[in-house]
Amino acid sequence: MAEVYGTAYYETARDKIVALLNTLKTAMAADDPTFSYVYDKHAIANLQLNGVSVAISVAETEATGWSGSTKAVLHLMTFTLRVHTAYAPYGIRDDQKNGRLMNSLINKMKQNANLGDQYILWDIDSISFNEEFSESESYGAEAMLYVKRAVVHTQD
Amino acid sequence: MSVRSTIIAAMHTDLLTLKTDTATYSAGIKRVIDHNENIEVALKAETPLLMVFDTGNEEVRVRDGTYTRYGFDVEIWGFVRNKSWTATLASLSTIAADIKEWVQGGPSIGAAVLEIHYVATDTHQYDEKSLRGQMKCTIHIQYYVTDGTY
Numbered sequence: 001m002a003e004v005y006g007t008a009y010y011e012t013a014r015d016k017i018v019a020l021l022n023t024l025k026t027a028m029a030a031d032d033p034t035f036s037y038v039y040d041k042h043a044i045a046n047l048q049l050n051g052v053s054v055a056i057s058v059a060e061t062e063a064t065g066w067s068g069s070t071k072a073v074l075h076l077m078t079f080t081l082r083v084h085t086a087y088a089p090y091g092i093r094d095d096q097k098n099g100r101l102m103n104s105l106i107n108k109m110k111q112n113a114n115l116g117d118q119y120i121l122w123d124i125d126s127i128s129f130n131e132e133f134s135e136s137e138s139y140g141a142e143a144m145l146y147v148k149r150a151v152v153h154t155q156d
Numbered sequence: 157m158s159v160r161s162t163i164i165a166a167m168h169t170d171l172l173t174l175k176t177d178t179a180t181y182s183a184g185i186k187r188v189i190d191h192n193e194n195i196e197v198a199l200k201a202e203t204p205l206l207m208v209f210d211t212g213n214e215e216v217r218v219r220d221g222t223y224t225r226y227g228f229d230v231e232i233w234g235f236v237r238n239k240s241w242t243a244t245l246a247s248l249s250t251i252a253a254d255i256k257e258w259v260q261g262g263p264s265i266g267a268a269v270l271e272i273h274y275v276a277t278d279t280h281q282y283d284e285k286s287l288r289g290q291m292k293c294t295i296h297i298q299y300y301v302t303d304g305t306y
Contacts (some may be wrong), residue, residue: 043225046300047270090273102237137217137225137298 010056013077013147016038016115017054024108025052034099035083042082042135050101051084053136055146069155079145080107081124082131084138091139098141099129106143115147122146159301160214164230167295168208171232173263175303183234183250197242199288204247206229207233217298225270225300230264233236234242235297236289243281244289252277297305 020037028034039053053057058078065072083101086092106124113121126144133140157165174185186202189195191209214228232252238244244265261275275294282289 041220043220045216045218045220045225047218047225087271087298090275091271135218 006086007151008106009075009149009151010059010077012117012141013115013119013149014054014056014079016119017079017081017119017121017145017147019038020109020121021052024105024112028104028108031104033052033085033097033104035101035105042080042133044138046083047084047087047136047138049085049087049138050052052105053082054079054083057144059108064150070125071153071155072149073153074148076122077147077149079147081143082133082136082140084136084140085128085144086139088132088137088139090127093130093139095129098139102129102141102143109145118149120146120148121136158266158306159266159299160228161210163266163297163299164208164210164267166276167230167232167263170208170263170265171208171258174206174258180261182223183247183254185251187233189203195235195288196286199235203237204234204251205235206251209233209237216301221303223300224300225298227298229275229295230295231295232293234291234293237287238289239287241284241289243279244282248280248289248291252291252293255295259295265297266299268301270298270300272297 020039035050035052037048037051042053042055057080059122060076062074080131086099115121123146124143130142131140168188172186174181187205188206189198191207209231211229211231214226217227219226232255236244256274260273273296275296278292278295280291
């Protein structure tokens with residue numbers, strides 16, 4: 001697959017979230033419930049439980065300044081974060097387990113909002129606990145993650 | 157052999173624990189027979205018996221470009237020979253209970269298996285002439301393979 005022109009902000013933001021999740025996987029290992037597997041996409045054929053996956057959903061930009069040959073742009077990236085606790089269709093849909101795992105994960109992520117390289121985990125909301133995911137044939141919970149990254153684009 | 161047929165063969169082997177682990181299982185299973193055996197002859201020798209029957213269905217559940225997850229159903233049949241319809245009914249129910257317990261315990265049927273679930277037990281049947289009772293349990297299995305392996 002060909003690389004994007006210039007710096008890949010959206011994939012980089014996703015990779016930083018995945019790196020944070022892998023760190024939290026270790027930090028939360030003794031918790032109950034916890035997760036043991038991290039995925040960088042939602043279509044997961046070899047999904048192991050309990051798993052956490054993240055994928056980009058929407059990206060918006062806002063021009064915040066213009067000076068000579070540079071333009072300042074704020075990139076707001078929305079990701080969907082999913083915890084997976086059972087396989088569809090015969091697994092157990094445990095909304096309480098989904099809620100507790102997502103709650104723990106959100107608390108930990110908000111304590112690690114500085115993702116580095118000026119990527120900021122700005123907010124987490126729209127949390128739902130009783131989801132069935134067709135991409136991964138699994139049951140779990142979902143939340144929206146918002147990552148901000150200010151970029152100065154030099155004009156050609 | 158395919159990954160799928162390897163899993164079914166492993167089921168056949170692991171179901172023998174219903175015979176050997178008398179502390180956990182109470183139906184008293186004597187043997188897991190092959191599906192091409194003569195059931196009348198097998199039942200006259202010993203009872204009750206199990207049989208793993210591959211119905212042949214399978215469907216793709218998830219594709220992610222690297223792996224593919226498949227789901228399929230397998231039937232486990234239980235056979236009992238007894239003069240008493242009441243005793244046969246009780247034995248068939250106990251066989252179903254043992255199969256549920258075996259599934260719940262997480263049997264060893266292959267590293268590619270993601271999950272195994274008990275789905276249903278079908279109607280108990282009794283043939284007075286041959287003194288044979290039978291029923292089947294449907295089991296659902298999901299497994300994954302790396303694309304390029306089958």
